[in-house]
Amino acid sequence: MITLSRLLLFAALNAILGHSIALDLDDYSKANNQSLLWAPYRSNCYFGLRPRYVNDEPFVLGAMWFNSINAQGLAKVRHFVEQGDKLDKYGWIWYDPRIGGRETIRDSESNLQLNFTFVKSHSGENWAVQVEGDLIDKNKEAAHSIVIYMKQNGKEDSSCYLNQNDIFTKNRNELSFTGFSNELKGYTIKLADENSKFYKDAVPPLSPDCDPSKPTVLSMNIPDDQLWKAKDVFQSLLKDSIQAHVETNPQLSANLIPSALTIRNIHNFPPGNVQYIQQTFEGHFKFNIIFNKKGSKDQIAENSVDHLIVLAEGLVQQKFNKKFGIADNSLYRDFAQETFSNLLGGLSYFHGTHLVDRETAFDNENFDRIELLNSNEEGPLELFSMVPSRAFFPRGFYWDEGFHLLQLLDYDSDLVFEVLHSWFNLIDKDGWIPREVILGDEARSKVPEEFRVQNPNIANPPTLLLAFSEILSRAKTIQEEMLESHLQENYQYEELDSSFQGDKLNNNPELLISYAKEIYPKLLKHYEWFRNSQKGMLEEYMEVPSINSKVHMEEAYRWIGRTFTHCLPSGMDDYPRAIPPDIAELHVDALTWVGVMTRSMKQIASVIDLVEEIKRFATIEENIVENLKTLHWDDDQKLFCDITFNDDANTDEALRKFVCHEGYVSLLPFAVKLIPHTDVERLKHILDSMSNTTTLLSPYGIRSLSKTDEYYDTGEVYWRGPIWLNINYLCLDALEYYFLESPLKKSEGQNEELFLQARTLYKQLRQNIIDNVYKIWKKDGYVYEQYNHKNGKGSGVQHFTGWTALVVNMIGKLPEEL
Template sequence: MQCLAVLLSLLVVALCSAGHDTGQLSNSSRSFAEYTDQSLLWAPYRSNCYFGIRPRNVDQSPFMMGVMWFDNSDASGLSRMRHFVDQGDRLTKYGWEVYDPRVGGKEVIIDEENNLNLTLYFTKSHSGENWAVRVHGQPIDFTRGTVASIVLYFNQNGEDGESKLVKLPELGDGSTKFHGVSKELGEYQITVEDNKGSYFSDPNLSTMEIVPGCDSSKPTHISLTIPDSNVWMAKDVFLSILSDSVKKIVEEKGAEAVNPSLFPSTFTVRNLYGFPPGNFHYLQKSFDNSDPEGFEFDIVYNKLNAQEKILSAQKVTALIVETLKHVESKFDRLFEIEPKNGKHHEFALETLSNLLGGIGYFHGTQLVDRTTIFDDEQFEEIKLLNSREEGPLSLFTSVPSRAAFPRGFYWDEGFHLLQIMEYDFDLAFVIISSWFELIEDDSGWIAREIILGDEARNKVPEEFRIQNPNIANPPTLLLAFSEMLERAIKSQEDSAMAFEKDDVMMQDETNQLEFNSNLLVEYARKIYPKLLKHYNWFKDSQRGLFEEYEEMLNEEGILEKAHEDEVYVWRGRTISHCLPSGMDDYPRPQPPDVAELNVDALAWVGVMTRSMKRIAHVLGLEEDEKHYQNWENNVIENLDLLHWNEAQGCYCDLTIDSFEDARTFVCHEGYISLLPFALKLIPRDSAHLDRIVSLMADPERIFSDYGLLSLSRKDEYFGTSENYWRGPVWMNINYLCLDALKYYYPEVLSAKEGTFSPEKQVAQKLFKDLKSNLINNVFKNWEEKGYCYESYDQHTGEGKGVEHFTGWTALVVNLMGRK
């Protein structure tokens, strides 16, 4: 019971710490909250940037920074300026090789077009309140004669009159210093100091200053005021100012402006319009990129009243070494991937690091349309035209892809947490608690995409920016929470387990709440009402029409066995797409009908119910627990009674044949038909198990050398139209299926081949081959192209969709070596 208490208590502690409500915390609670706030305060939490820092839970006056770069040796370089992560940049590589948001890591960017190999190290003081960034650059080809122009920008947000950021006078030591004041963060100093490298200068010219303020042979700084809500437009503002400056130089200098040696100076920003000093600052450094040794400089943030300051390059180096060693050793303690210096180990560490490196902190308003009325009898695309800004809200979350989806996705996040919890159990709870904070107090709704503020909104196609309370997504957060509770239940059954763990693990500050049980009394009950409202919202908003089937079920003699309150449909589907289900173009009943019932919607309700049952058990809410147990049983019974098609041998959607006025199964073998199995809702003694395993193992239907196909090869829709969920291999559902195989066949998977019946041997071989195929194919794509992908081609295994998709595809790390 104690281990279960830990899990819930952690969740609520995180909720309280997220709002800084520590006034009533006990000493043990305060210890966890303080460690969480300190270790997770600073990180590159601007997921959409190649590198951008902001603090977590500092909303009114956060300090913001970003790194941009381009080759300013010729005019075409402006079109290759990098800021936001973009697949169109065609970088050879970008991403974290080693990373943990609590301590920092190493990001590598290889930009062939700009002839730049850029490595960025992020590290923190042990207290977590100060940090340093080391920027190290080298030419890919030093003979190309390029110039690496690095543009830093800093902004002290806060329109309160107290917050400010000013550049300090030069002291002649080659460093650039800023003094800042934040109402929430206090006073601090930013120091930018070179370690090595030369700024671009032509020794044949007497001066590199083409006009006052434009001189590539030294750093250039300008200060101005940009509204807090527009800081994300730093690149646009920079390019606008620079373009105007270049035009002015050409007008004034004529032919002299096209001297190649002066191009770097020409493309140096200046305060052309005499802006008065403000809280926003650009600092541009143009390095000679013909030196094979490259350049290096440090950006250091020190809080003025901090006890542990970062005061030298040697200290930065020491912290970087310690940071990288810490992450690598922790990874090796938690994941068993041999050899340690092998490519598979490198791949796994890098993939997990990029999932963690996508964690961001978002704050701002969201667009919500609460007035558009859904017509359940129409299945055309619903236009949400009545949006209003609501909030501001905050969210701490990982993201599916920094390039394409740098925002919170409800459907994806539960899968992310299944991976994150294996590395940092407490971090996973802090993230899930941030999501639970967004449950609306009155309705229980959470938006399917959390798009907060203009910076996040900028990366979203306009048609997806507006959210609506009628539209749901698979409740994977409850799936992740259920898995966390499952781990605790297992510990409860073996009370000695916690004491047998390694002493280092027991003392790991990132797993405090897995082993401390004294927080339940203070906090456990706080989260339950929110989750209950969310549970009821999901069921009410997606409830299907049972009455349409009553007469038919009565004729079949099964009406009395069916449970009328446990039938569900995805609201908001169109003729061709069912976006709420998460599997957008997966085939559904055609034509759509108001009476349609979706098997996956029912299965996800089963997951939510099971999770709520476990929470009620932890809280000692016996009556609630009985209700959830009854509802879970009803879901399971309806899955078999209403959605199982014996002739087809799989679970199917339902609709009504308008001509024969009969209940009709709409069966498309693939992920939807597997979900009741994948979500462990089928009884362990079910007669259906062998047929489901046979389907998964069949190479003529959905088994492949790359993983389970999303749709059977024999289906009429296989590989057609958009072909998004109509064949390609997706890691998230494959992972669930492998996990379900372990659940249903635990004794088989660990036994020698040939020990069990032929049916169970099929499951044994399927698990072994499927796991191997998934790992090998994702690794092969990474080794050849440097990235994980959104999905994988059903014919070739080649990565498809978004590259650098280290959201749920990162689950491959769990498959490779979870201890």
């Protein structure tokens, strides 16, 4: 608890520093917004660019490509990231949203090696994209059509525009455009090729307006909310054009196909705010797209793009090296940077309405799947978030995002704050945050219809508060260190500047603490919503003697929305639960996550010095820890288990039936550090469980479900055996907490064997995970959603650079030799 003397010291420090917190927050926000304004925030596209927090009239850019050497190329236009495209590889090899990055794509079917390199000016107002490509197989002919589309959004009666300028240069392969929006103001865009080899056949093109040997521009209008269909529009226009060609030239020869697959204004559209630019190449090509805001002091010159790229790559490498400390000669160095870059490459900005059903009532006794048929559009809302997978899950996931942020804490704490701030803004008047945030038609187009509608009865593991409490705890520690440094006259306050690199909160913790005070009422509402909405029926068990005398009545929970076969709200979809389901069942992981949430709220209250709230949360946390033992610990199996009501019981004690499935659910109270250090007996049983190769421990990580469980490797085999890195990471973190940094180290020698076992498991588990994920990446070029529990192969969604990127933290966090 903070003392009066320390409060006075903090007050004195603030007075000495002479800074207004409100002003600092404004300056912080301005600087952060500037450095994060532009980036490839349309991560569902192979390359898609838009500004953050510019919603009414944003400028939007996207890229497409296909091989137009034959007619089949039109059906294989690449635009949105799709697993079905079966590219050899795609992804960022270095990237930071504040600086820039390079995405490399290898598409053997199109015979194309393609790079997109994105960089920004120092102010963050201006940017450039360099597009470079070449044949993979020089012996195969190709006509690579690269299509860039750009749109200046804005209502028809607005002053927004995006127009092609007249060309006054002798270089026919240079295009320039002028645009304006009320939010972005005036800007120019230039596309310039650098000695690219355009496609040119020996025969003349079908018509002058579809000549593949030079850039082609088509201007038209597309409604703002339909731009995500840019590929469909492009293909439709080409089909109409081809049909017209065929009508006048029925015997279309093969060498004229690239000409036929060049876009033209077949319908005589008037110029509009969408510009399609198609360029077709037959060999190596390289061109730059340069955006400059009018009046900006650091506009990007055409001849400076290569230099900017070199500088940006150097900055990204330096930042990565500084934050993770992975040696340049490490076996894992390139793997780690690429994997982490792809986590950052999933950073997205969404804006639009979402579908919510607030009318459908949940029948707590019916465990059939609930149809959410009374949805309404709500919003518009906005979300700044990473995504688990650009191909398969390009949207915000509440339970995934906390793990994403834990990865970022040491790399860019300011970015963690920006994402958390965006998520917390979604808390509605009742305290609810959707488990999936799907904003607008572009995001909805990638989601199966049955999953698009959200319901405020359904929760998800509250990992966001886990991340927020961690960043606040660090801020408090830094603040106290600053106080000590100031008192010793060694402290210097760091001013905000334009070289914003993501560590301002570390140097100015009062900013974060001030925000915590501001957001606390909303977080409290969210906390209470979670506890109330997932409350379990403990009354059914009050006749059980071992429960009745010890239990805390308010702290029992279950996941609302569970069905006979799945418990989607828990995040572990098909992990086995009670069969048959029962209205009175209680879930150990639901109680555990409320414990995590309570501990986080206690830490937040501590940081902002709410003394009575600290006491209240501490009491609730203690009650939850005791209930974990009283309700959910099975002394026979030595596991934490779900419980259900036993209608066939012949004694009062037997009214509680343990539903034990050894695996991630049984390990969770340990993994999130809710077991007291003093509970050595239970810690030993859990350590034995994790170390057992006949049940949970595999050569590739800890299995999600024990090999001896009746449901192991059955059904969908999703959370019934495969290895997931998020839970393995938590287990490693907990091993370090309990046994490598534990106060128990100083206890009697009776625990020596226990610590030796823990250290051995830690080293073995960590190395097994790193080696396997690296081996699969080396072979396939990707990391995966999960890893096979029998052979270690990648399974589930390919290129799942959400929480699987936690492997980088495992590599970078090298403890001293154990």
